Amino acid sequence: MSKPRxxxxxxxxxxxxxxxxGEDNGGSAGGGGGSGEQPEVFSYDENAQGEGALSLIAWPYxxxxxxxxxxxxxxxxxxxxxxxxTSDEMVNLMRQQGGTAYDGVSASGDATLRLIAGGDVAxxxxxxxxxxxxxxxxxxxxxxxxxxxxxxxxxxxxGPNVLMxxxxxxEPAPTSWEVAFEADSPYAGKVTAYDSPIYIADAAxxxxxxxxxxxxxxxxxxxxDQFDAAIExxxxxxxxxxxxxxxxxxxxxxxxxxxxxxxTAWPVNQNLILSDGKVPVESTTPEExxxxxxxxxxxxxxxxxxxxxxxxxxYSLRDEVQSFTAVAFGATPSVTTACTQxxxxxxxxxxxxxxxxxxxxxxxxEDDYLSSIYLWKTPLPDCGDDRGQTCVDYSxxxxxxxxxxxxx
Amino acid sequence: MSDLTAPATAGRRLSAALFRHPWLKLVLMLxxxxxxxxxxxLIALTLLLATxxxxxxxxxxxxxxxxxxxxxxxxIRDSVYRTIVVRTAGMAAAVTITxxxxxxxxxxxxxxxxxxxxxxxxxxxxxxxxxxxxxxxMFSWKIVTAGGGPLESLLHVLGIxxxxxxxxxxxxxxxxxxxxxxxxxPVFAAFERVPGSLMxxxxxxxxxxxxxxxxxxxxxxxxxxxxxSIFTFSLTLGDYITxxxxxxxxxIGNAIYNYVxxxxxxxxxxxxxxxxxxxxxxxxMLARRLGxxxxx
Numbered sequence: 001m002s003k004p005r006x007x008x009x010x011x012x013x014x015x016x017x018x019x020x021x022g023e024d025n026g027g028s029a030g031g032g033g034g035s036g037e038q039p040e041v042f043s044y045d046e047n048a049q050g051e052g053a054l055s056l057i058a059w060p061y062x063x064x065x066x067x068x069x070x071x072x073x074x075x076x077x078x079x080x081x082x083x084x085x086t087s088d089e090m091v092n093l094m095r096q097q098g099g100t101a102y103d104g105v106s107a108s109g110d111a112t113l114r115l116i117a118g119g120d121v122a123x124x125x126x127x128x129x130x131x132x133x134x135x136x137x138x139x140x141x142x143x144x145x146x147x148x149x150x151x152x153x154x155x156x157x158x159g160p161n162v163l164m165x166x167x168x169x170x171e172p173a174p175t176s177w178e179v180a181f182e183a184d185s186p187y188a189g190k191v192t193a194y195d196s197p198i199y200i201a202d203a204a205x206x207x208x209x210x211x212x213x214x215x216x217x218x219x220x221x222x223x224x225d226q227f228d229a230a231i232e233x234x235x236x237x238x239x240x241x242x243x244x245x246x247x248x249x250x251x252x253x254x255x256x257x258x259x260x261x262x263x264t265a266w267p268v269n270q271n272l273i274l275s276d277g278k279v280p281v282e283s284t285t286p287e288e289x290x291x292x293x294x295x296x297x298x299x300x301x302x303x304x305x306x307x308x309x310x311x312x313x314x315y316s317l318r319d320e321v322q323s324f325t326a327v328a329f330g331a332t333p334s335v336t337t338a339c340t341q342x343x344x345x346x347x348x349x350x351x352x353x354x355x356x357x358x359x360x361x362x363x364x365x366e367d368d369y370l371s372s373i374y375l376w377k378t379p380l381p382d383c384g385d386d387r388g389q390t391c392v393d394y395s396x397x398x399x400x401x402x403x404x405x406x407x408x
Numbered sequence: 409m410s411d412l413t414a415p416a417t418a419g420r421r422l423s424a425a426l427f428r429h430p431w432l433k434l435v436l437m438l439x440x441x442x443x444x445x446x447x448x449x450l451i452a453l454t455l456l457l458a459t460x461x462x463x464x465x466x467x468x469x470x471x472x473x474x475x476x477x478x479x480x481x482x483x484i485r486d487s488v489y490r491t492i493v494v495r496t497a498g499m500a501a502a503v504t505i506t507x508x509x510x511x512x513x514x515x516x517x518x519x520x521x522x523x524x525x526x527x528x529x530x531x532x533x534x535x536x537x538x539x540x541x542x543x544x545x546m547f548s549w550k551i552v553t554a555g556g557g558p559l560e561s562l563l564h565v566l567g568i569x570x571x572x573x574x575x576x577x578x579x580x581x582x583x584x585x586x587x588x589x590x591x592x593x594p595v596f597a598a599f600e601r602v603p604g605s606l607m608x609x610x611x612x613x614x615x616x617x618x619x620x621x622x623x624x625x626x627x628x629x630x631x632x633x634x635x636x637s638i639f640t641f642s643l644t645l646g647d648y649i650t651x652x653x654x655x656x657x658x659x660i661g662n663a664i665y666n667y668v669x670x671x672x673x674x675x676x677x678x679x680x681x682x683x684x685x686x687x688x689x690x691x692x693m694l695a696r697r698l699g700x701x702x703x704x
Contacts, residue, residue: 092672243574243656259555259573395464395673402666406488406658 039150042299044128044310050077054308057082057090057105059295060248061268061329062156067321075315077308085247086196087111087376094120099302103309106156108293109144109376110198114394116145116152121298122306126151129314134337138370144377145296153298154313157322157331160292160373161194161202162283164265166255177206177286179262181237188240192254192263195244197394197401198376202264202291203230203237205374209288219291219374221383227392227400234404244405248272255279267330267361274354283361292373294334332362332370339364453685460678471674479679489663493683496659499576500644503583504637507591510584511636514592519599534592537585543649545586550654553578579655583644590639598632599625634700641691645684660684 054077056063063081072078082102084090087110094105099120107115115121126132132140132154139155146152165174170187179185180193181203193199204219207229216226242259245251251269254260256278265283273281297316299309315321322333323341327349333342342364346355363369383391414420426433460479463472483489518530537545552559555573559581563572572578602625610620648661658666660683667677695701 088672241656246652253554257554257556257573259571398666398673402658402663403486403488405666406492406663 039123041123043125048307050308051305054079055102075311099300103303103305104299106295112145113378122301123150139334153296155334156295158294159331160290164283165262169261190261191240192260194264195246197397203233220379221391271330293376336365462675464673479676500641503644504640506584507640511591511595515595518596549582574656582654587640591636594636598629602628631699634695634698
């Protein structure tokens with residue numbers, strides 16, 4: 001019986017060889033931002049000649065034909081889009097082939113800091129973009145895309161993770177996230193939540209208001225005991241959940257089939273359910289607050305078509321582009337001057353009556369509302385306050401999330 | 409006579425060389441599949457095994473090629489991984505038993521009682537679902553088991569209230585349906601192979617139908633049943649699309665997918681991926697003992 005032994009020996013040798021040699025891990029782009037030296041800053045030059053092509057990673061509905069076609073005609077940069085469904089997917093895609101596979105990405109705050117720290121994205125001079133002064137004050141230099149006063153992209157759209165509910169089933173209208181978190185919720189078994197580690201911040205935000213002795217100030221910077229409390233809450237919540245949604249279509253299906261009646265939602269989900277007309281839905285910003293996301297167009301540090309990408313970033317700041325995407329996606333423009341355009345575009349899309357109903361939900365141009373949102377950002381060990389470097393980092397968040405999802 | 413003076417074309421020269429050097433013929437025939445087996449399969453598995461001993465550097469998100477058992481310690485220490493494995497293996501066992509229970513009567517009828525024409529029609533009927541995409545079949549079951557769907561209405565008529573949407577029941581139903589053709593065919597082949605003379609002989613010796621079935625037929629078809637179970641068990645063990653679409657709980661594949669995609673933690677994903685490999689290796693060794701490989 002020496003044959004199996006021979007095979008095993010061969011496998012063992014191969015394994016040792018593979019471990020010893022060790023191949024390069026999927027292309028590490030750049031030398032890691034922040035080794036002290038100033039990164040190269042790209043400026044927008046409207047007279048520069050485009051390379052003729054542009055490759056983007058974007059959230060669904062962020063690059064509709066209505067805005068891509070005029071861009072292609074104007075600049076000659078033919079756009080190719082890869083849709084990412086999660087921030088983590090986008091980070092991985094941006095890092096492929098040493099950062100040359102894609103020129104740019106519409107990154108949410110939980111991806112931006114990772115990309116900046118990994119040296120995957122390029123610094124840009126935001127003042128070179130026409131109309132940048134019209135960007136909402138909170139988004140001109142937000143901490144999720146500006147590090148040490150160096151900007152790494154231009155803001156595109158933002159939005160809250162609201163509490164959406166079916167008013168036929170959920171009565172009275174909820175004012176607190178407790179209907180989604182507490183074990184005695186009357187809607188147990190029909191609650192939904194966002195299937196991503198970043199959702200732990202929603203639990204932390206709930207504990208910030210309801211368990212003040214934990215002392216949570218920033219739901220993304222949690223010390224170990226604060227983090228453990230959030231995980232406990234989420235494990236308790238998993239008993240209430242009918243299904244977690246990772247793709248926005250899952251939530252739409254869930255509400256329309258009646259398996260979900262209340263839970264975290266993106267405005268686009270609400271818009272699509274309303275336009276399908278099968279079930280009524282409403283949304284609210286509960287008293288504990290909401291988490292949210294503000295997306296930034298970032299350019300790869302090793303982009304093959306940097307001029308086209310800069311042109312796209314400048315183009316994305318225009319009123320009509322911001323408004324178009326806001327109508328398509330249900331996100332809110334980052335540029336205050338786009339709000340009038342948005343009112344008009346909503347009336348064109350949905351008719352004056354529905355437009356009047358949903359325009360206030362956008363909170364367009366409302367900097368106060370935006371400042372109250374706990375925008376997605378990558379949890380880092382650096383707490384950013386006197387706790388120092390003791391906070392729980394994102395990889396622990398993902399491990400904990402797998403534990404929550406695996407146990408249920 | 410004319411063959412001796414035929415011109416030595418390239419084709420003739422090649423065939424002569426192959427005749428004179430039989431080892432060349434062997435290499436050419438076995439070479440490509442062996443290369444495929446070695447490079448695509450074995451070396452990939454070896455790299456997977458090697459990766460499972462490395463570590464992910466949390467700060468830079470790069471894999472450190474440092475030898476260690478951290479990943480295996482994580483798998484053993486955290487009870488959630490045991491839960492996931494038990495859930496997955498339990499579902500695989502449940503689906504296997506269900507499909508075997510369903511496959512045996514159908515296989516028996518097709519193999520022993522159906523006329524040639526009926527057998528052909530039934531074979532076509534069993535294989536017909538496989539003509540449509542896996543996703544199409546899975547999504548149709550998602551619609552069937554969803555809230556307000558046909559299954560819920562049926563259960564309501566039978567007096568059972570409550571939805572099985574996104575539950576393990578829904579996943580079990582979907583898996584049982586998806587893998588049924590893979591279970592029926594080996595069972596049908598096994599029943600077909602049982603010589604009719606043996607059953608007649610058993611009858612002559614005084615055994616009635618059920619005793620003949622139990623003591624003559626079942627031992628003969630057991631290898632075929634085990635072969636069928638290999639399909640259903642391994643397919644369920646590795647699946648990750650159905651649990652997350654039709655159900656809600658994490659299976660082994662979902663956890664691995666999460667680690668590869670979300671966390672980019674390939675070493676931990678690789679370590680967890682070895683668990684189903686080990687399970688299947690044990691299963692296949694048992695199956696070989698029971699003679700399943702001759703029945704495939």
